[in-house]
Amino acid sequence: MKNIFDFTLDDLTVFMVEHGFSQFSAKQVFDWVYKKTNFNIDEWTNISKKCREFLKESIEFYLPKVIWDALSKDGTRKFLVQMKDNHTVETVVIASRDRLTQCISSQVGCAIGCTFCHTGTQGFTRHLTAGEIAGQYMAITLWLRNNVHPDERMSNIVFMGQGEPLHNYENVKKATTNFLNDRAFGLSQRKVTLSTSGLVPKIKMLHDFPPVNIAISLHSAIDDNRTELMPINKVYDLKRLFEAIKEIPLKAHRRITYEYLLIDSFNDRKEDIEALSNLLKIKESKINLIPFNEYPGSKYKKPSAKKVLWFMDQMCQRGYTCTVRATKGDDILAACGQLKTQYEQLNTWDNQIEVSRV
Ligand code: SAH
Ligand code: SF4
DSSP, X not given: OEEGGGOOHHHHHHHHHHTTOOHHHHHHHHIIIIISOOOOGGGOTTSOHHHHHHHHHHEEOOOOEEEEEEEOTTSOEEEEEEOTTSOEEEEEEXXXXXXXXXXXXXXXXXXXXXXXXXXXXXXXXXEOOHHHHHHHHHHHHHHHHHHTOTTOOOOEEEEOSSSOGGGGHHHHHHHHHHHHXXXXXXXXXXXXXXXXXXXXXXXXXXXXXXOOEEEEEOXXXXXXXXXXXXTHHHHSOHHHHHHHHHTSOOOTTOOEEEEEEEOTTTSOSHHHHHHHHHHSOTXXXXXXXXXXXXXXXXXXXOOOHHHHHHXXXXXXXXXXXXXXXXXXXXXXXXXXXXXXXXXXXXXXXXXXXXXXXX
């Protein structure tokens, strides 16, 4: 049986027409599912009985199940969601000023194996389906409505949970299509961000992807050092990466975000600043500095707050738009790179680490 959350509106239209129903019936189904969040087909009374019987026989409404949740002192919520085959992934909801951002996972584990990343250390298990990716947003929306406030709504999505989204290109594309479709989740393009470690062949396919914000995990502008952090740089080095980035279609006023993890005495030195400013074009780039999040067994260290501010200041002086990502949800190991599917371990870590902000 097909999962409703695997269908884009176009897919469902084709499916309904193939089975002898009208194009309009697909829109009606989408309205019940996404606008009214009513998954009880018997109550879809504006749809013919025959059509409802067909839907009952051919479509299921499977959403990932929230099996664990934790609330950090700074308001970050972390969830462990379980798929049908019992695999789990984490998803995090981060509150900041007027935004409520969901950090979504695209795979169980990750094949890229970055040496600084908690997820990277668990290897790759499988891709998530489009329905499991979009289903994280629906499942958490419903959870927040039931447990926080009936009007609670997440405004932004970042593909910065577990997995490399471009490695799972087709499913991430389908889920993103539903995130942006007004008949489905209806988020604005500017509120969805895809982050990639630099999978060059897939970056070259972004002209065929819904026009969301793109973030590139750069982390070093020096090839040898980037390779040490990200094995993908052996194949897709900085030269190939930036040739591909040039091809990303950007609407006039938009820029690429470069995520730059700051690791103590590794990539936070003067020569790193020089290399970074030689590599990035000021007008086309935004830099997001991310102080390294330490986790049990991590081999790198977080730089001091003073060092982080110095690095940012140096880039600002050179004309770059530069922000520092506040470390959110540290006390529940929900911060970036700390997502690892072992919730027994997470439970024991709960409350042990103070939330730190840079
Ligand atoms: N795989 C994609 C998206 C998920 S990772 C990518 O790598 O871009 C999301 C972000 O978390 C990336 O910028 C990644 O570099 C960052 N991250 C991973 N491990 C981290 C750690 N230990 N501390 C801080 N950020 C980390
Ligand atoms: Fe995968 Fe991103 Fe972690 Fe690298 S940083 S191992 S690409 S999830």
